[in-house]
Amino acid sequence: MRCAAIFAALVVWPLISVAQDVTLTSRDGTLAISGQFQGYDGELYRVMTEYGLLTVDGEGVTCEGPACPDLTNFVADIRIAGEPGLAASLTSPLVTAFAANRGFVAVPVEGGIDLQEPAMGRVVAHFRLVTATDTEAADKLRLGAADLTLSALAEPDLGARVLGMQALVAVTGADNPLPAMATADLARALSGQIQNWSELGGPDRPLVIHALASDSGFRKALEARLGQSIVAGAEHANLAELDAAVARDPWGLAVTAASANGKARRLTLTDSCGFALQPTKLAVKSEDYPLTQPFFVLTPKRRLPLMAREFLDFIETPAAGAAIASAGLIDRDVERTDLVSDGIRLANAIRGAGPEIGVPELQRLTSAMAGAQRLSLTFRFDGGARTLDAASRDNLATLVRLIEIGTFADQELVFAGFSDGSGPAAANLQLSRERADVLFEAVATAVPDLGDLRVSLAVEAFGEALPMACDESPIGRGLNRRVELWLRAPSPREIPETEN
Template sequence: MTCRQIGDSFSGWKGAAYLAALFVFLCSSAWAQDDDIQLALPDSDFAVSGRFLGFDGQFIRVETPAGEVTLAYDSLTCVGAACPDANFVPIVRFSGSQRIGQLIMPPLIEAYARDVGATVAIARRIDGVVTFQLHSVDSGKGLMQIVVRSTTSADGFADLVASEADIVMSAREVTAAELALAREAGLGQLDRQGRSRIIALDALVPVVSPETGLAQISLENVSRIFAGEVTNWADIGGSDAAIALHLLPDWLGQMQGFQARVLAPAGRTVSPDVQRHATPEGLAAALMNDPRGFGVLPFGALGDTQPMRLVGSCGIGVAARLMTLKTEDYPLTMPLFLYLPARRLHPEVDAFLGWLRRPSAQLVIRRAGFVDQTAIAIPVAQQGDRFAQAITAAGAEVPLAELQRMVRILGPQVRLSTTFRFEVGSTRLDAQSRSNVLQLARDIRDGRHDGYVLMLVGFSDGRGPANANRDLSSARAQAVRRAVIAALEPGLPPQVSLETEAFGEALPMACDDTLWGQQTNRRVELWVADRR
């Protein structure tokens, strides 16, 4: 059949969307030999053979020698064991981070099944791949299969590009190279809003043996130590003893994030003298037996080690705690991501992903030892240290009148842990903040803030003139407001007020002599007050 004959055969078809994809396919010289399924259009010469990729209840995706095609299924006949039928059970395949796949996904799947009235059973467990089957309690009908492959974040992105996974579990942000590969594969821009979701928050914490006697360290010294530039505890105020380095495997997403965020900005790499441990438990045990040891552990796996507070040269410091992770004030906060390609998902899969934001899912995440996305109220009475720090750090350009204005405006309100920050050197919100925008918009839409005044309060670092910093912090607060309103459809409801205010450099959370300190101080906080 020639391309001209193919073109003639399109006449009278319903669904012009077929035309481009089918023309490319049928005019290709390549043709699959060992096919999973064969699709045909009744009373037509049209036929497609290829590997079944997915079905969303309306459209079927098939990998052909000419590329992936998506077709409306109800007008086609299908031959092959993988063909969807009336009893078709949607399958969603997760691949990536072991930490997500082994510690978070199983309890989430079990809790979701309970919430929707389903049973869940493990159908298969092979080489790190676990298949969960969900069936309705009432009808016994299969609802969904969830396949979880626990490997690495990098493997998860590779599986997505190879059509071996539908959703990536990642303990770090997608890299530029992975973004490019996903675009080339027709998966969309994975770092766009809506393409990634933060499933939980974790953090990396510098830790030592309790015998070391050290309780705080600068992020710069963490970088210098792991690069092998500082080799003795005496060089940073400890006893005269060689430092023994301990880390988790370098292929883990969190370790890749550690390299990117702590060492790479200074052009450093991890010393070859570091001892690697297969598990956090093994690393923690090694540190307990090594009073000279220094390591980095996930927030939920500190064991009996001594976590170290991160401190700057000006004396302002922050420890890894639930609240500092939620506010992203702790600089080594590591969001755990789900990355989704730009394609339709089956309604059952969409329902599961939507449920992940519900309170019952957030409870599961907390019980698994991670930090959830639920906003926490922080009354002014619990922020005495912050305001005392503001008074201590205030220079000549932050007069008493400005501090009094800040206390007068914020005093009657309650701060929520939701905080917004921007990417380094950019006006674009960072990954956690983009997720926070969507969550705040959802909460407003669901009526959780009805009758309240929400105030987005901008702050800046202390570099440059105070008046200019106040203007910059105001612009950031307004940018967040625009982002929230853009995420609301059809717009801000009348029962909620969303205002902005700015105080520039008046309330520092970190020292300004480091990049991470500047990023910590450049933020927009969310405050709330009853307007009735």
């Protein structure tokens, strides 16, 4: 039983070091364990013993043996795995900004960046990028060969935080005459269902799809968003090569990151109902723009070294925003816009309203929008269910943090639920309310002292009354199933729901 006072945890750790014998002895000398040294993260020892793999608090023991670390000059080794494109371009500015925030000096070295104390020049941490595909990087994280992973793909068995958002765009050759394309047509072309430009209103020429390699995280994330595989006629090593190749090919077509779009001509996107789709900052942050791709930092289901935990805390702060933007991502700072100034959304509400959505329901919607602002924090659900997706879980954590620091004092936060147009309007209205209730309960539970913070919460539900896109495609239906976050002055009034 006395061992429990020393052992911080009894967990399965990956074997990442050359094993050597050590003995850990309690400070009072009454307890000792021996085994093969597996690692030290600045706080905890990991030792393979006759009892199994033990994690031991370093403050409670002394270490004897050839593998014992130098505690006086300990250097944290933080391994970040990711693809050589966006992950590589993010690592350097993020680590450099983190070093400045912590008062260290970032010194580029072969294979990574050292963090040094400014006075003595002592190295306190070494950050290095382990180059791998997104799939390989996730495996390294599971096996303990990496501490963090930067990836376009979220993994269900790994923690995920959104670093930023990418706006994806459709591009073609500089000499291609087609001015615009519907997203449904784009999806059919990428999947091989359309093979000639004449099927899109262009000339009678074969359509050539350009893409990254099939094992790239960017391509896999795009295929997951499209819900189908891409049938590529030409593959490229990175987005820069893809853009250059498409620019030279008048009959080429590809999807790339807006930040990587150079000489290839960008196509204007619409949905199949004619709704305009613009990758504005608010539309990307709220994922209302259909070709929005979150970029994640993935974490393992084990305790991370202290320096890695502090780095994760840093990337959630505004100080990390400039570094994230320098790599072409859109940061996650919360944007606001007046609801009534959004004429496109109101026009879509009128044009896209189904036969069961009457004028009274649209009037109720516009009345609720009057005087309110919309925040870019928008919530969507895995597979249309009631479980928040990875980006929305991050949005929820951000919202709770903003409430706790007083950002919304003396204001009312409204969770406005919406649905797609599949099924009866009454059922959709109820489903949109249930999803909004999920957010209401989550925030009320996470912040029990809302009254002390002078923040009130409310729920509104409008079903299918305010479509963001056409319901004819899976992407459009996914955009329409959402809970928006509105901000308005507290009001005791209730807006009754109309019967349809």
